[in-house]
Amino acid sequence: MAQPILTTDLKAVTENWRALDRMSAGHVQTGAVVKANAYGLGAGKIAEALIDAGVTQFFVATANEGATLRQSIGPNPTIHLFCGHMAGDCTLIDAQKLTPLLNSPEQLKRHLEHLPDHPFGLQLDTGMGRLGMQSGDWESCRAKAMAANPTLVMSHLACADEPDHPMNAQQLTRFTQLTHSLGLPRSLSATGGVLLGPEYHFDLTRPGIGIYGGLPFSDARNVVSLSVPVIQIRDLSKGDSVGYANSWIAKQPTCVATVAAGYADGLPRSISNNAVFYCKGIQCPIIGRISMDLITIDITHLPTTPDSLDILCENQGIDQLAQHSGTIGYEILTSLGARYERRYKGAT
Numbered sequence: 001m002a003q004p005i006l007t008t009d010l011k012a013v014t015e016n017w018r019a020l021d022r023m024s025a026g027h028v029q030t031g032a033v034v035k036a037n038a039y040g041l042g043a044g045k046i047a048e049a050l051i052d053a054g055v056t057q058f059f060v061a062t063a064n065e066g067a068t069l070r071q072s073i074g075p076n077p078t079i080h081l082f083c084g085h086m087a088g089d090c091t092l093i094d095a096q097k098l099t100p101l102l103n104s105p106e107q108l109k110r111h112l113e114h115l116p117d118h119p120f121g122l123q124l125d126t127g128m129g130r131l132g133m134q135s136g137d138w139e140s141c142r143a144k145a146m147a148a149n150p151t152l153v154m155s156h157l158a159c160a161d162e163p164d165h166p167m168n169a170q171q172l173t174r175f176t177q178l179t180h181s182l183g184l185p186r187s188l189s190a191t192g193g194v195l196l197g198p199e200y201h202f203d204l205t206r207p208g209i210g211i212y213g214g215l216p217f218s219d220a221r222n223v224v225s226l227s228v229p230v231i232q233i234r235d236l237s238k239g240d241s242v243g244y245a246n247s248w249i250a251k252q253p254t255c256v257a258t259v260a261a262g263y264a265d266g267l268p269r270s271i272s273n274n275a276v277f278y279c280k281g282i283q284c285p286i287i288g289r290i291s292m293d294l295i296t297i298d299i300t301h302l303p304t305t306p307d308s309l310d311i312l313c314e315n316q317g318i319d320q321l322a323q324h325s326g327t328i329g330y331e332i333l334t335s336l337g338a339r340y341e342r343r344y345k346g347a348t
Helices: 010-022 035-039 043-053 063-073 090-095 105-114 135-147 166-179 191-196 318-325 329-335
Strands: 005-009 057-060 078-081 098-102 121-123 224-236 254-259 276-279 282-285 295-298 308-312 341-345
Touching: 005 010, 010 043, 010 341, 035 043, 035 063, 035 329, 043 057, 043 063, 057 063, 063 078, 063 090, 063 098, 090 098, 098 105, 098 121, 105 135, 254 308, 308 318, 318 329
Parallel strands: 005 341, 057 078, 078 098
Antiparallel strands: 005 224, 224 254, 224 308, 254 295, 276 282, 276 308, 282 295
């Protein structure tokens, strides 16, 4: 079968979450970010495993994501919406018991007009410059917001993956100033913030990428493996070329495996002639340009002909592959394509 197999280790997911949870004091809750379909790995399966591990609060980007997640996890866990209360989402937010994190006075007005008794949280901008109420907006609507009994106030760190960056301390100070007297549960930290230390943890942390095995959580267990079947083996002579634009030319007799994946499957063209696959721990370099559905790999040095080759495995995680592409592990994960056969292993 010419279908790559993408395997997610649910035990590794929950062990990564537990490791991050242990970094906070006992009174601090640890939630989980499962936006973008749990970073491409399947929000329903991931969330179910995390609930068994103890998660009660989840974070997604949009109301549609929240509604889909609700169908998998049932009515009890809290599902927060980073994008807040967008126009047209009232019915979905109400019916699916979603908790928008309001980002502006306009969102606050919309929420209180249409769903006055429905839970909501608040997002403040402490320096990211992306989402959240700016200081002036917050001061203008603070009394109105607090009178409606929000359930959470949060902000987001811009530079948490750089522990020594001065922006971290600046945002911590600003967040503390804006929220110290509110009497609400507070949340500032995703994975990077958890690693910065207890002063960043407040009442609720919300790790994302660290759960899925990515940096900056360098001690995370690998979560994802991707095995790609070999379609064809061919022997090249010196001077023969491979792939579009003849970007690789054999300098010696070479055995080439063509495998069934390409940039349509989230393996970026930028790793052409650069990254490697693995066969039982042995590196096998990509040669020639990655095309939409196919990749060519030098297997001359292998003792036997493989049925498949691995591009994500214990030898090469998402961040190692990302380095070859000049990107980050987040992008590798969330780009993994729909043509893979998706399997899950492990338990909580």
